[in-house]
Amino acid sequence: MLFENLGLTAELLRAIREQGYTEPTPIQHQAIPLVLQGRDIMAGAQTGTGKTAGFTLPLLQRLGSDRRDNPPRAIRALVLAPTRELAAQVGDSIETYGRHLPHRATVIFGGVNINPQIERLRRGVDIVVATPGRLLDHARQQTIDLSGVEILVLDEADRMLDMGFIHDIRKILALLPERGQRQNLMFSATFSQEIRKLGATLLNQPELVEVASRNATVDRIEQVAHPVDKNRKRELLSHMIGSRNWQQVLVFTRTKHGANRLARQLGQDGLEATAIHGNKSQAARTRALTEFKNGAVRVLVATDIAARGLDIDQLPHVVNYELPNVPEDYIHRIGRTGRAGREGTAVSLVSGEEQKQLRDIERLIGCAVPREVLAGYEGGRGPARAEHADRPSERSAPSRQARRGKGNGRGRQNAERNGHPGRQLNGQRNGQLNGHRNGQQRRPGPTHGRNQVAPDREPVKSGYSALGDRLFMERDVD
Numbered sequence: 001m002l003f004e005n006l007g008l009t010a011e012l013l014r015a016i017r018e019q020g021y022t023e024p025t026p027i028q029h030q031a032i033p034l035v036l037q038g039r040d041i042m043a044g045a046q047t048g049t050g051k052t053a054g055f056t057l058p059l060l061q062r063l064g065s066d067r068r069d070n071p072p073r074a075i076r077a078l079v080l081a082p083t084r085e086l087a088a089q090v091g092d093s094i095e096t097y098g099r100h101l102p103h104r105a106t107v108i109f110g111g112v113n114i115n116p117q118i119e120r121l122r123r124g125v126d127i128v129v130a131t132p133g134r135l136l137d138h139a140r141q142q143t144i145d146l147s148g149v150e151i152l153v154l155d156e157a158d159r160m161l162d163m164g165f166i167h168d169i170r171k172i173l174a175l176l177p178e179r180g181q182r183q184n185l186m187f188s189a190t191f192s193q194e195i196r197k198l199g200a201t202l203l204n205q206p207e208l209v210e211v212a213s214r215n216a217t218v219d220r221i222e223q224v225a226h227p228v229d230k231n232r233k234r235e236l237l238s239h240m241i242g243s244r245n246w247q248q249v250l251v252f253t254r255t256k257h258g259a260n261r262l263a264r265q266l267g268q269d270g271l272e273a274t275a276i277h278g279n280k281s282q283a284a285r286t287r288a289l290t291e292f293k294n295g296a297v298r299v300l301v302a303t304d305i306a307a308r309g310l311d312i313d314q315l316p317h318v319v320n321y322e323l324p325n326v327p328e329d330y331i332h333r334i335g336r337t338g339r340a341g342r343e344g345t346a347v348s349l350v351s352g353e354e355q356k357q358l359r360d361i362e363r364l365i366g367c368a369v370p371r372e373v374l375a376g377y378e379g380g381r382g383p384a385r386a387e388h389a390d391r392p393s394e395r396s397a398p399s400r401q402a403r404r405g406k407g408n409g410r411g412r413q414n415a416e417r418n419g420h421p422g423r424q425l426n427g428q429r430n431g432q433l434n435g436h437r438n439g440q441q442r443r444p445g446p447t448h449g450r451n452q453v454a455p456d457r458e459p460v461k462s463g464y465s466a467l468g469d470r471l472f473m474e475r476d477v478d
Contacts, residue, residue, distance in 0.1 A: 006032045009061055011100040016057075019096065025050035026211035031187075032058045034207050040184045042157075042199050043209040044191045051187045055079075055153050056093045062151065062183075063103055063126060074148040079129040080172070082159040084109040084282060085289070089311045090155060091129045103127060110134040111282035118143045132160075132168035139175055146175040150182055157186040158195045158328065166198075179204050189335060190328045221338035223346045225358060225369045228377045230351040233321060234262065236377045237349065238269040240319075241299065248292070250310070251301045251319045252333050262321060263301040273299035304329050310336050320348040323357040327364040 003016050003024055016022075024032065027045035034041050035058035045051050063076055079094075081087040091107035098105070105127035108117045114137065121128075121144055128135075128144070138144040154160045160169060176182060184203045191199075191210075200206065228236050241249055253259045259275040266273035274288045274297050291297040293312055302310070304324060318337045324330055337344025348369065350358050362368050 001029055007036055008032070008057060009064070012057055012061060012097060015097045015099055025054075027051055027209065028054045028057070030209045030211060031055065034209065035059065035183075035185060036061060038062070038183055040203040040206040041209055042186045042191070042196065042203060042206045044188055045209075045211050049211070051189070052090055052093045052155070053097065055155075055185050055187055056090070056097055059127075059151055059153065059185075060094070060098045060101055060103060064101060075125060075128050075144070075146060076148060077127040077151040077153070078146060078149045078176070079127070079153040079155060080135070080160055080169070081129065081131060081155045082165065083305055084111060084131060084285070085305075085310055086156060087129050087131055094127060094129065105129065108134050108138065109282075110137070111285075114138075114141075132165055132172060136168060136171060139172075146172070147177065149176050151185070152176060152182055153185045153187070155187050157188040157199060158190050158192065159188075173202070190331055192328070220343045221334055221346050222344070223334065223348075223369050225348040225350045225371050226374055226377070227371060228349050228351060228374075230353065232377060233349045233351070234265050234269075236374065237319065237321060238266060238271060239377075240347070241266075241271055242269075246317050247295070247298060248312075248315060249299045249317045249319060250292075250312070250315060250336055251299055251321050252324070253301060253303060254322045254324065256303055258322065259301045259303055263299070266299055266301070271299050272297050273301060275301045276305075277303040278305050304333070311339070312336065313339075314342055315339070316344055318344065318346045320346070323348060323350065323354045323361065325357065327357070327360045330361045331365065 001024060002022060003013055006024060006029070008016075025045075026049065027043060028050050031041060031043050031054040035055060043051070043054065045054075059077055059079075079087075079090055081090055087107050087109050091105060094103075094105045103126045104124065106117070106120045106125045107129045108121075109131040110133050114134070117134075117138070118141075121138070135144070139146070154169075159165065179202070184206070186199050186203065186206070188195075226236065237251070240246070251262065253262055256275075256277040256279050259277050263273040263275040274291065276285050276288045280288070288297065288300065289310070292300040301321075315337045318334050320330070320333060324333065334344075334346035337346060348358070358369065
């Protein structure tokens with residue numbers, strides 16, 4: 001099957017040939033004819049298989065062939081994306097394939113000055129690619145009119161319809177024509193059963209398009225997990241990059257602070273590294289990505305914000321420095337390599353505390369990730385050793401001798417002080433907690449209190465669960 005057989009116009013076929021493509025991917029082969037027919041679709045495909053072109057090509061053609069009585073330069077198509085990077089990628093795709101067409105498009109997202117966006121909207125555009133937050137900013141300022149939208153696209157729909165964005169999506173839908181008066185397209189690499197049900201309420205009798213088993217990974221990606229103690233991960237990562245001469249590596253961490261710290265540590269190891277995450281300005285994020293693509297930076301350390309939208313040609317290596325808390329994010333992370341039919345390698349550094357996450361990932365993708373123990377870095381089967389294992393822990397339980405009333409005799413003294421000479425362990429605890437009841441000055445407890453954090457763990461924001469923290473982290477990109 002060739003692109004010429006899909007019913008695309010000569011202008012689009014010319015742009016496709018200029019990019020060096022001749023045959024559509026499976027998702028493009030199935031989705032493009034349905035979109036050209038005006039059908040609503042819910043399409044799922046593996047990351048890196050051409051989902052973006054699967055909707056940009058027919059969208060551009062439909063806007064050219066189906067003219068409605070809208071005011072000149074009214075917004076006719078709206079593409080929603082969860083991150084700035086993904087929005088920019090979609091905008092580049094529209095510009096690339098629409099270069100021989102008269103349509104105008106613009107990309108709007110947060111983190112940059114809103115005034116240039118207002119000016120472009122004022123001059124008139126046919127297609128808007130936007131993140132939800134900044135789009136609602138324009139709606140509140142009445143600088144955008146969405147009443148004439150003919151085609152709505154939700155890219156990475158699982159994230160867009162997730163708990164963190166559903167309220168924004170509903171606000172945006174209220175600004176659009178009724179569901180039956182527009183064409184609705186949902187594209188994503190993963191679809192949970194809950195997301196599929198929710199999507200069915202937003203679409204109008206949609207066609208389901210799935211070219212691979214749900215939540216599958218690309219076959220061309222070689223996956224491997226290396227068991228390693230938590231406090232030796234950085235050492236192993238630097239060793240692999242140096243000894244294997246990796247020149248371009250995308251590394252994922254769970255937190256922004258962790259990304260900054262790892263990039264700094266890798267720099268100290270002599271590796272050119274930089275971090276990209278939601279706290280970076282858009283200019284800093286663009287600069288980091290540009291330097292990574294042109295080879296000025298060898299290692300790009302990213303949070304999951306970058307898992308959706310980074311399109312790097314022939315990226316050979318992805319490393320999960322920390323496994324994600326949400327198994328679906330693993331698919332998006334490793335999907336940055338092995339794109340467009342190329343091969344890639346996805347490496348996961350797995351500590352003992354992450355064994356459950358690894359099992360959850362394997363259950364989701366339906367296969368086991370091969371384990372490989374590297375000589376000198378054995379570990380990861382149980383809880384990681386403390387960073388200073390040779391130091392006595394103030395939080396450790398009393399030794400066996402102390403429990404038996406031997407050793408320095410403190411347990412016996414505390415027990416007798418509280419009137420329980422035969423229960424040394426309980427007496428020791430009562431002596432510390434309840435000694436003031438016997439007229440004694442209260443003794444201070446261990447230095448690691450409830451609100452303090454062990455040296456090898458990051459502080460946790462109060463009030464955020466693991467999912468809540470993830471949503472907080474992702475929502476700040478607009």
